[in-house]
Amino acid sequence: MDPYTRLLFLMARWWRNPPSRxxxxxxxxxxxxCILLVTVERTVGWPDWLxxxxxxxxxxxAP
Structure with missing residues (x-):
């Protein structure tokens, strides 16, 4: 299934039954x-030990 179609179905389900707080x-x-990790990786770089x-x-x- 196309990822956008799957996202559309997920959004429709959330519209009918919103997730809890x-x-x-x-x-x-x-x-x-995730955004913090991407920002750190883009600005500072990834440490060598990782x-x-x-x-x-x-x-x-071969047998």
Whole structure:
């Protein structure tokens, strides 16, 4: 299903049955944390100790 159609269905369901206040606060906090992480990453950069290095996959021997 198209993501925009799915979002439209979600918005219609929320219009008929709005989420509770606690759910709205939880969604708002999650959104704020995401925006904060993106802002820190864009302005300061990501710390070296949080970066991952690609590890080559080890091939298993054939039986």
């Amino acid at each position: 606690r759910a709205l606060i939880a969604m708002g906090v999650a959104l704020a944390v 970066r991952t290095e690609r590890v080559p996959m080890r091939r298993l021997p």
